[in-house]
Amino acid sequence: MGTTNEAGGTNRTGETPESASATVEDGSASVTEEGSELERSIGLVGGLSIGIGTMIGAGIFVFPGLAAGRAGPAAAGSFAIGAVIALLVALPASELATAMPKSGGGYYYISRALGTLPGAVVGISIWLGLVFATAFYLVSFGNYAAALLSEGGVNLAGLPIVDALALVFGVALTALNLVGTENAAKLQNYVVGLLLTILVLFLSYGSLDVLGVFGTESTPEQFMPFGPMPMFTTAALVFTSYLGFAQVATVAGDIKNPGRNLPLAMVGSVLTVAVLYVATIFVATSAFGSGPLAGFGETAIVEVARAFFGDAGALAILLGGLLATVSSANASILSTSRAVFAVSKDALLPTVASRVNLQYGTPHVALSMAGGPVLVLIALGEVEVLAEVASFLHLIMYGLMCVALIVMRRDEPEWYDPDFRVPAHRLVAGVGALASFGLIAFMQRESQIVGVAIMLGAAGWYKYYAADVKLKGVL
Amino acid sequence: MSENEYMPDLTVEGEPLAIREPPKVLVPIEVLEGESISESLVEFLAPAEVVLLGYHVLPDQTSTEQASLQFEDRARSAIDEIATAFRELGGEVETRVAFTHDRDATVDRVAADAAATAVLLPNPVGDVEEVVVPIRGAIDGDRLADLVATLLVGRGGSVTLWGLDIDEFDTQAAVDRVRETLTGRGLAAERIRTEVTDVDSPVRAVVDRSGEFDVIVMGEGGPGLLSSLFGDPSERVAEGAVAPVLVVRDR
Numbered sequence: 001m002g003t004t005n006e007a008g009g010t011n012r013t014g015e016t017p018e019s020a021s022a023t024v025e026d027g028s029a030s031v032t033e034e035g036s037e038l039e040r041s042i043g044l045v046g047g048l049s050i051g052i053g054t055m056i057g058a059g060i061f062v063f064p065g066l067a068a069g070r071a072g073p074a075a076a077g078s079f080a081i082g083a084v085i086a087l088l089v090a091l092p093a094s095e096l097a098t099a100m101p102k103s104g105g106g107y108y109y110i111s112r113a114l115g116t117l118p119g120a121v122v123g124i125s126i127w128l129g130l131v132f133a134t135a136f137y138l139v140s141f142g143n144y145a146a147a148l149l150s151e152g153g154v155n156l157a158g159l160p161i162v163d164a165l166a167l168v169f170g171v172a173l174t175a176l177n178l179v180g181t182e183n184a185a186k187l188q189n190y191v192v193g194l195l196l197t198i199l200v201l202f203l204s205y206g207s208l209d210v211l212g213v214f215g216t217e218s219t220p221e222q223f224m225p226f227g228p229m230p231m232f233t234t235a236a237l238v239f240t241s242y243l244g245f246a247q248v249a250t251v252a253g254d255i256k257n258p259g260r261n262l263p264l265a266m267v268g269s270v271l272t273v274a275v276l277y278v279a280t281i282f283v284a285t286s287a288f289g290s291g292p293l294a295g296f297g298e299t300a301i302v303e304v305a306r307a308f309f310g311d312a313g314a315l316a317i318l319l320g321g322l323l324a325t326v327s328s329a330n331a332s333i334l335s336t337s338r339a340v341f342a343v344s345k346d347a348l349l350p351t352v353a354s355r356v357n358l359q360y361g362t363p364h365v366a367l368s369m370a371g372g373p374v375l376v377l378i379a380l381g382e383v384e385v386l387a388e389v390a391s392f393l394h395l396i397m398y399g400l401m402c403v404a405l406i407v408m409r410r411d412e413p414e415w416y417d418p419d420f421r422v423p424a425h426r427l428v429a430g431v432g433a434l435a436s437f438g439l440i441a442f443m444q445r446e447s448q449i450v451g452v453a454i455m456l457g458a459a460g461w462y463k464y465y466a467a468d469v470k471l472k473g474v475l
Numbered sequence: 476m477s478e479n480e481y482m483p484d485l486t487v488e489g490e491p492l493a494i495r496e497p498p499k500v501l502v503p504i505e506v507l508e509g510e511s512i513s514e515s516l517v518e519f520l521a522p523a524e525v526v527l528l529g530y531h532v533l534p535d536q537t538s539t540e541q542a543s544l545q546f547e548d549r550a551r552s553a554i555d556e557i558a559t560a561f562r563e564l565g566g567e568v569e570t571r572v573a574f575t576h577d578r579d580a581t582v583d584r585v586a587a588d589a590a591a592t593a594v595l596l597p598n599p600v601g602d603v604e605e606v607v608v609p610i611r612g613a614i615d616g617d618r619l620a621d622l623v624a625t626l627l628v629g630r631g632g633s634v635t636l637w638g639l640d641i642d643e644f645d646t647q648a649a650v651d652r653v654r655e656t657l658t659g660r661g662l663a664a665e666r667i668r669t670e671v672t673d674v675d676s677p678v679r680a681v682v683d684r685s686g687e688f689d690v691i692v693m694g695e696g697g698p699g700l701l702s703s704l705f706g707d708p709s710e711r712v713a714e715g716a717v718a719p720v721l722v723v724r725d726r
Contacts, residue, residue, distance in 0.1 A: 018544055028584055029573070036547050038539035039575035039584070103538045177536050253540050254576065334536050341541050356542050358507065361533045363541055 009468035010347070017346040017469060027257035030101075040256045047261050049192040050331055051248045051269025056195065057328030059241030059277040061321040062140050064284045064301050069294025071234040072225035076281040078234040079241070083274030085439065086242040088432030089398040090270050091422045092405035094263035097249045099408070099418035100475070101258035104342025105249030105335075106397040111346065113404035113411075115472040120462035122397045123343035125454050129393030130336040131370060132386040133243060134329050135170075135377040140298065141325035142166035147299050148318045151311070166378045173330055174371030177337075179360050191327045198320045199276055206283035206308055225290065236442035240391045241277060244328070245270045246398070250335040250342075259419025336370035337363050348466045385450070388443055392451035399436035402429035415475045498622040499524040500721065501591035503582050506553045506572075507531045507546055512597060514560070516719060519603040519690065521566035522625050526589045529554035530573045530581055539574040547572065586724060592618050593692070596713035596720040600689050604632045607688040610649050611639035611677040616656050619723050623692055624660035634662070635688070638671035639680055646671050678711045685716035692721045 010016050029037045042050075059079065067075035096109040107126060111119020142162035149161070224231065245266045248255075255261050284293055284304045296303045302321070305313035341363060344353035357364045377386060406429050408416055422428050440448065500520055504510050506529035529550050533542050550572045561568040569589070575581040586594050608623065623634055636653050638646035650669050658664050674680040685691060693709055709722040 028580070032540075032543050032547065034547055034551070035572070036543050036550070037571060037573040037581070037585070038543060039573060039577060039581045041576040041580055103540055251538070253538050337536060338538055341538060345541075345544070354541055354544070356537055356545050358546070361531075361542065362537055367536065 008470045009466075011466040011469055012464070013350065015347045015351050017471065018351075027259075030253070038253070040254055040258070042251060042255045044256075044261045044264055045189060047248050047251075047255055047265030048269050048272070049189045050251060051245050051265055052196070052272055053188055053192045053324075053327035054244030054247045054331040054335075055242055055269065055273045055328070056192075056199075056244075056276065057137050057140065057324040059238065059273060060199065060280045061144065061301055061317075061324050062298050063238050063241060064280055064304075065293050065296050065298060067234050067238050068281065068285050068290035068300070070226070070237070071230040072222065072290040073281070073285040074224040074226075074228070074231040075234055075238070075285065075290070076278045077223075077231045078238050079274065079277040079281055081232065081235040082239045082242050083270060083277070085235075085239070085432070085435040086245060086270045086274070087267065088428055088435060089402060090245050090266045091263075092402050092425070092429045092432060093246055093249055093398075094266050095418045095420050095422045095425070096401060096405055096408065097252050097262045097266070098259045098420045099416050101252040101255065101262065102342070103250060103253040103338045104345075105252065105339070106246055106401050107339060107342050109404045109408075110397070110400045111471040112474060113407045113472070114400065116348075116466070116469050117459065117462055118400055119346075119471055120343075120348045120466065121455050121458045122400060123339065123346075123348060124458035124461060125393045125451075126397055127336060127339050127343065127369070128373075128454055129390045129397075130332050130339060131373045132377065132383075132390035132393075133240070134332040134336065134370065134374045135166075136240070136383045136387040136390065137325050137329040137332065138166040138170045138173075138374065138378055139163070139383045141169055141322065141329060143298050144318055144321035144325060145169070147302060148315075148322065151315060151318060163378055163381070167375060169326070170329070170371065170375050170378060173326075173333060174367060174374075177330075177333055177367050177371070178357075178362055178364055188327055188331065191323050195320050195323045195327070196272075198316055199280075202305060202308070202313070202317065202320075203276065203279045203283055206287065206304070207279060209308065210283060210286035233442045236391070236439045237388065238277075239395070239439055240387050241273070242270065243391065243394045244273075244331070246394070246401075247331060247335040250338040263420045333367065333370045333374075337366035340366040340369050346471055347469050348462065385444075385446055388447035389450045389454070392440055392443060392447050393454065395436045395440050396451070396455065399433045402433035402436065405429045411473075413473055413475075497524055498592040498618070498625050499526060499589060500622075501526045501528060501582070501586045501589060501594045502597070503528045503530055503578075503585075503594070504554065504557065504597070505530060505532065505578075506550050506557075510597070512557060512560075513600060515602050516595075516597070516600055517557075517560050517566075518564055519626060519630075520595070521561055521564040522629055523592075523622065524567045525561055525569070526585070526591060527554055527558050527561070527568055527570045528573060528582070528585050529557075529570070530575055530578060532578050533574060533576055535576055539576070543574045546574075591724060592622050593721045593723045596709065596722060598713065598717060598719040600719050603689040605688045606632065606634040606690045606692060607637055607681075607684075608634060608653065608692045609637050609639055609677065609681045610646065610653060611641060616649075616653050619692065619694070620653060620656040620660050622721065622723060624657055624662045627666070628661050632689075633666045633668060636667060636669045638669070639677040640671055640673045641677065678708050678715070681712050682715035685712075685718045688718055690721065691716060691718050692723065694723050695725045 029039050102108050107123035110122045142165040145165040146161045248265045287304050287307050293300050302314050302317050305317035341354040343349050344351050353365050355365050500523045554570050558568045558570050573581050636650045638650040640646045654667055713720040
C-alpha cells in the first residue's frame with residue numbers, strides 16, 4: 001500500500017485529485033472535510049429500483065427470442081448461469097461498497113485497491129460501456145414503440161422508425177436529466193413497481209398454464225436441442241441482462257444506511273430479476289417452442305402474451321417493454337454521469353467534466369458525455385455488437401472488483417472496515433473473477449477486439465494525461 | 476400521549492419555574508437560492524440559541540458530493556454572513572451546511588441532531604409586535620412557554636393564545652394552562668391575551684387570520700391521515716400564511 005494517505009500527483013493540466021473525501025457519520029448523512037453534511041436520501045426501495053430497473057429492460061423484453069434461438073429451452077439455464085456469476089460478483093461488490101460507500105462504484109474500488117492504471121482503464125471503459133448499454137436500451141425502446149404504433153394501426157412501414165424513435169427519446173431523456181428538477185428517483189420507483197406488477201401477473205398465469213393447471217399442458221421440447229455448449233455462449237450474450245446491480249454502487253454516496261442497504265439492494269435485485277428471467281424463458285419456450293420464438297425476434301415476448309391474453313395482453317406487455325427500456329436507459333444515463341464524475345474528480349479526466357450547473361443543479365457536462373455519444377451510436381446503428389462490448393467492459397470491471405476484494409483483504413489498510421464481509425471471500429471472489437473473465441472468452445471475436453481496443457485506448461489516455469496521479473490505498 | 480405531557484406541572488413545591496432550558500431554534504435557509512432572513516426576524520430570534528442550516532436541494536441526478544465540491548465555499552460564506560447578523564445582536568449561533576435531495580429529511584435530521592426546540596418556516600415579516608399561538612389539542616406547554624417567554628420577555632409586543640375548539644378536547648383549559656406557564660416564565664400577564672374560537676378547520680382558520688399577526692408559534696401536530704396526505708398542519712399553515720411560523724417540535 002502507498003505510504004501516504006493523500007491522493008497525489010497531478011495530471012497534464014496540473015489538476016490534482018479532489019480529496020473532499022466524505023466520511024460516513026451515521027446512516028443518514030456523511031460529512032465532508034470542511035464539515036458540510038451530505039444527506040443520504042436513497043433507501044432500500046430506491047436502491048432496489050435502480051438495480052432492478054436497470055437490469056430488467058434487456059432480459060425479458062429483448063433476449064427471450066434471441067436466446068431461445070441460440071440455446072433452445074436451455075436458455076433458461078443460460079440466464080441461471082448469468083445469475084450465479086452476477087451473485088458471485090455482487091457479494092464482493094457489496095463488501096467493497098460498504099467499506100467505501102462513494103459515488104463511482106467499481107471504478108472507485110479498483111483504483112483504490114489495484115492502483116491508478118487499472119482504475120483509469122475501468123473508469124473510462126465503464127463510461128463507454130454504459131454509453132453502449134444505454135444506446136442498446138434506447139434501440140429496444142424504439143422497437144417497442146414502433147410495435148405499439150403498428151399495434152395501434154399506424155402504418156409506417158419502410159421508414160427507419162425504430163432508430164428515429166430511439167433518437168427522439170434519447171434526446172428527450174438527456175434533456176430531461178439536464179434540466180429536470182422533478183423527483184426522478186420516485187418516478188423510477190413507480191415505473192419499476194408497475195412493471196413488476198405486470199410481469200408477475202403475466203408470468204404467474206403463464207407458468208400455471210404451461211404446467212397444465214388449466215388449459216392443456218404443453219409438451220416440453222428437448223431441453224438442449226443444440227447441446228450444452230450454446231447454453232454457455234448464450235450466457236455470455238444474455239449477461240447484459242445483469243449489468244445493473246453494480247449501478248447501485250455508483251450511487252453509493254447517496255444511499256441511506258449503506259452498510260445494510262447496499263448489499264441488500266445488490267443481491268436482492270439480482271435474485272429478483274433472475275427469477276423473472278428464468279420464468280420468462282420457461283413460459284416463452286413452453287408456449288411456442290424455441291424455433292418460432294426465435295423467429296419473432298426482439299419482440300418475442302409480445303407474441304407470448306398475445307397467445308395467453310389476446311391483444312390486450314400484447315398491449316400490456318408492450319407497455320411493460322416501454323417502461324422497462326425507459327427505466328434502464330434512464331438509470332444508465334444517471335450512472336454514467338456518476339461514473340464520469342468519479343473519474344474526473346480524481347483528475348483522470350478534465351475536472352470540467354464534473355461541473356454542476358447552479359441553475360438546474362445538474363452535472364451538465366457529465367450528462368452530455370453520457371447522452372451525446374449515445375445519440376451518435378444510435379444514429380450509426382450496430383448496437384447489437386455494442387451491447388456485447390458493453391458486457392465485455394462490465395465483465396472486466398466485475399472481474400477486477402473480485403481481485404480488488406482479495407487484495408483489500410490481504411492488505412487491510414487501516415480505514416478498511418466494511419459492514420458486510422463476504423464469507424469464504426477467496427473462494428467467492430476467486431470464482432467470481434474466473435467466471436467474469438471466462439464469459440469474455442465466449443464472446444464474439446468482434447466484440448472482444450473492440451473491447452480490448454477501448455481498454456488500450458483508456459490506458460493510453462492515462463499514460464498521456466494522468467500518469468502521475470496516485471490513488472492506490474487512499475480513501 | 477399521556478395527559479402530563481401537555482398539562483405541564485407548573486410548579487415545583489409551589490414555586491413558579493424559571494425558563495428550564497434555553498430554547499434552540501433551527502433556521503433552515505436555502506442559501507444558494509439567495510434566500511435570506513429579514514433583519515426583524517433576526518432581531519426577534521436573537522434571544523434564543525439559533526442553529527442556522529444553509530441547505531441546497533439537488534435533483535436526483537446530481538450526487539451531493541459533486542455539488543459540495545463546487546458550492547461548499549459559496550454556501551459557507553453566505554451562511555456565515557447571516558450568522559454575523561445574529562452575532563452582532565448578541566445571539567448565540569451555530570452554523571451548518573447541508574447538501575440534500577430531500578429538504579424535509581435534512582431539516583428533520585438536523586433538528587433532532589441539534590435537539591432544537593423549534594424549527595422556523597420562514598415567511599417575510601416586518602417588525603414583530605404580535606405573536607399568536609394557536610392551540611388545538613395536545614401541545615408541549617413547557618417547551619412552548621420556554622420559547623415564547625425567551626423571545627418576548629426582553630422586548631415589547633404581546634402574545635395571543637388562541638384556542639381552536641375542536642370537539643373532544645378541553646381547549647379553554649389548555650389555553651389557561653399555557654397562560655399560567657407563560658406568566659410563570661416571567662411574561663407579564665397584561666401582555667397575554669386569550670381567546671377560544673369554534674372552528675372546522677384549524678389550518679384554514681390560522682391561515683385566514685395570519686395577516687393580523689407577525690409570527691405564528693405552533694406545535695408540530697403529529698402524524699395522521701391528513702398529515703400524510705397534505706403534509707404537516709404547520710407546513711400547510713406556513714404555505715398559506717403571510718407570517719413566519721415557529722414549529723415547536725414534538726419529542
